[in-house]
Amino acid sequence: xxxxxxxxxxxxxxxxxxxxxxxxxxxxxxxxxxxxxxxxxxxxxxxxxxxxxxxxxxxxxxxxxxxxxxxxxxxxxxxxxxxxxxxxxxxxxxxxxxxxxxxxxxxxxxxxxxxxxxxxxxxxxxx
Numbered sequence: 001x002x003x004x005x006x007x008x009x010x011x012x013x014x015x016x017x018x019x020x021x022x023x024x025x026x027x028x029x030x031x032x033x034x035x036x037x038x039x040x041x042x043x044x045x046x047x048x049x050x051x052x053x054x055x056x057x058x059x060x061x062x063x064x065x066x067x068x069x070x071x072x073x074x075x076x077x078x079x080x081x082x083x084x085x086x087x088x089x090x091x092x093x094x095x096x097x098x099x100x101x102x103x104x105x106x107x108x109x110x111x112x113x114x115x116x117x118x119x120x121x122x123x124x125x126x127x
Contacts, residue, residue, distance in 0.1 A: 001068075002126035003030040004119060007038040007049035009066065010084065011058045015108075022112045029119070037061035041069045044076050052125035058087040062100070067103060080108055080122045084115070 006018045006029050016033040023029040036042045037058040044052060052070070056063040067081050086108040106118055 005049040006031045007052045009034045010055040040066045051080045053084040082118050
């Protein structure tokens with residue numbers, strides 16, 4: 001069975017490294033990490049993830065700009081994106097979707113189980 005390819009984009013290296021380890025430990029996921037938002041678009045084009053988790057608040061390039069770049073590329077525009085961010089609290093996620101987020105949102109801190117649930121709900125199924 002093919003593993004689900006997950007791209008984590010967040011400037012917090014300790015967060016992405018820990019989440020990567022926890023996801024890969026399940027044996028279900030192939031995870032790539034990008035800690036610089038300006039590298040995320042290229043990573044999506046190269047890695048072709050089944051889902052992208054993208055922080056909103058990052059230095060130099062906001063996550064919304066990265067998402068717009070992905071959404072605007074005909075080759076990768078169907079890549080599911082989930083904003084994983086501290087910009088909203090857990091109780092604000094539903095109202096944030098569609099207002100500040102054009103994609104599903106998951107509030108930090110998120111548990112590994114919450115991240116896996118989002119993968120199961122939103123990721124493309126690997127071939």
